[in-house]
Amino acid sequence: NMASDGESLESWLNKATNPSNRQEDWGYIMGFCDQVNKELEGPQISVKLLVHKIQSPQELEAVQALTVLEACMKNCGRRFHNEVGKFRFLNELIKVISPKVSPWRPSTTVSNYLMRCLLTSAQ
Secondary structure, three states, rough: OOOOOOOOOHHHHHHHHHOOOOOOOHHHHHHHHHHHHHOOHHHHHHHHHHHHOOOOOOOHHHHHHHHHHHHHHHHHHHHHHHHOOOOHHHHHHHHOOOOOOOOOOHHHHHHHHHHHHHHHHHH
């Protein structure tokens, strides 16, 4: 782990998306964004981690992961955007929305949010 402050991308994300969070924890969300920017493989690793969280059957975890994704879109620059723009990532998001593929029905909140993300990243 190359993180200078000892926090890995995974541990930042786990704290930022903890289902027991009462509200969005912007300290951890921005910590995650900073870590993405610091690490050489940050964008690739973070996108994989985010997909996993967005597909969580725990709605609160999924919704918070979407907030983190949105924060990364705003704060992590072109390398992150390129990673998100890849077909594989969009495919994973579509899986979450698709009732045929998804083992659980995402709430309307999650579905609407994902549709918005997909439209934003398509522009």
